[in-house]
Amino acid sequence: GAVVSQHPSRVICKSGTSVKIECRSLDFQATTMFWYRQFPKQSLMLMATSNEGSKATYEQGVEKDKFLINHASLTLSTLTVTSAHPEDSSFYICSADPGSKEYEQYFGPGTRLTVT
Amino acid sequence: QKEVEQDPGPLSVPEGAIVSLNCTYSNSAFQYFMWYRQYSRKGPELLMYTYSSGNKEDGRFTAQVDKSSKYISLFIRDSQPSDSATYLCAIPQPPNFNKFYFGSGTKLNVKP
Numbered sequence: 377g378a379v380v381s382q383h384p385s386r387v388i389c390k391s392g393t394s395v396k397i398e399c400r401s402l403d404f405q406a407t408t409m410f411w412y413r414q415f416p417k418q419s420l421m422l423m424a425t426s427n428e429g430s431k432a433t434y435e436q437g438v439e440k441d442k443f444l445i446n447h448a449s450l451t452l453s454t455l456t457v458t459s460a461h462p463e464d465s466s467f468y469i470c471s472a473d474p475g476s477k478e479y480e481q482y483f484g485p486g487t488r489l490t491v492t
Numbered sequence: 493q494k495e496v497e498q499d500p501g502p503l504s505v506p507e508g509a510i511v512s513l514n515c516t517y518s519n520s521a522f523q524y525f526m527w528y529r530q531y532s533r534k535g536p537e538l539l540m541y542t543y544s545s546g547n548k549e550d551g552r553f554t555a556q557v558d559k560s561s562k563y564i565s566l567f568i569r570d571s572q573p574s575d576s577a578t579y580l581c582a583i584p585q586p587p588n589f590n591k592f593y594f595g596s597g598t599k600l601n602v603k604p
Contacts, residue, residue: 380535408590419498419580419594420536469535478589479524483535 378404380472382484389460389491397455397487399470405450406472410481411443414467426453460491495519498581498595507604511568515581515595518562524589525557526582527566530597536580540566571602 379402389395399409407428412420424445425433432445442464444456453472457464469486498515505511513527524543528536540555542548542564548555554567568575581595 382535410591417597417599419596420592421594422591425591467533471535473590479526479541479584481590481592483528483537485535486533488533 378472378474378482380470380482380484382468382470382487384487385485386488387490389489391461391491392459394456394458395460395489397457397468397470397489399453399455399472399484401451401472401474401482404472404474406453407450407475408473409447409453410471410473411445411453411455412469412471414469414486416467420469423455457489460489462491465489465491495593496581496583496595499598500596501598502601503598504601504603505571507571507573507602509571509602511571511575511600511602513566513568513579513581513598513600515564516562517564517583517593520559520562521586522583523586524584525555525564526584526592527553527555528580528582530578530580532577536582539579568600571600573602573604576600576602 381400383398409426411423414420423438426445426447428447434440447453470484471481526541527539530536542555545559552569556565578597578599580597582592585591
C-alpha cells in the first residue's frame with residue numbers, strides 16, 4: 377500500500393528557533409500534499425495545500441510567513457515553522473494525493489512539535 | 493454551523509459489543525464519506541468510504557449514509573480491544589475532493 381513518512385517524528389525546540397518537518401511519499405508520486413495541524417483532543421485542521429513546483433495555498437487564518445511550505449519534488453514537501461512559539465506546539469500531519477482517485481489521500485504518521 | 497459534526501465521546505464499551513459512531517453534515521452536495529481510524533500519536537488510516545447513500549460492509553465494519561437526513565454512521569460488530577482508537581469521519585470537499593472536512597473524532601475504548 378501507499379506509504380507516507382514524516383521526519384522527525386518528534387522535535388523539541390526553543391522559542392524563537394525554526395523547525396523543518398519533512399513529508400515524503402515513499403512509493404508513489406504526489407502532485408499535491410496537504411499539511412494539517414491537530415491540537416490535543418481536537419480534529420485535524422487543514423493548514424495549507426502544497427503543489428509541486430508552485431506556491432502553497434494557505435487556509436484562512438494560517439500565516440504563510442510563519443509556516444513556510446516547499447514542495448520541491450513529486451515525493452517531498454517540507455513545512456518550516458519559523459520563529460516558533462509555545463502556542464505552535466502541536467501535532468503536524470501531512471497527507472499526499474497520488475492523483476489517481478478523487479478522494480484518495482494517504483496520511484503520514486505525524487510530527488509532534490514541542491516549543492519550550 | 494460546522495460542515496461536519498461528530499459525537500465527541502469518549503465511548504467505552506465491553507469487548508464484543510456493537511459500537512455505533514455518528515456524524516452529521518451540512519452540505520447536500522457532499523458525495524464521498526470517509527471513516528479514518530487514528531491510534532494515539534499516529535496519523536489517520538482509512539477504514540472505509542462510501543459514495544452517495546446506502547451501506548457498505550467490510551468484515552466487522554459497516555458504513556452507512558443517509559443523505560436525506562445528512563447523517564453518516566460507522567458500526568463495529570464484535571468490538572475488540574484493538575479497535576480502541578479515535579475514529580474520525582471525513583468528507584472530501586467538492587469539486588476537487590482532495591481537501592477534507594474532518595469531524596472532531598470520537599475516542600473509543602473497548603475494555604477486555
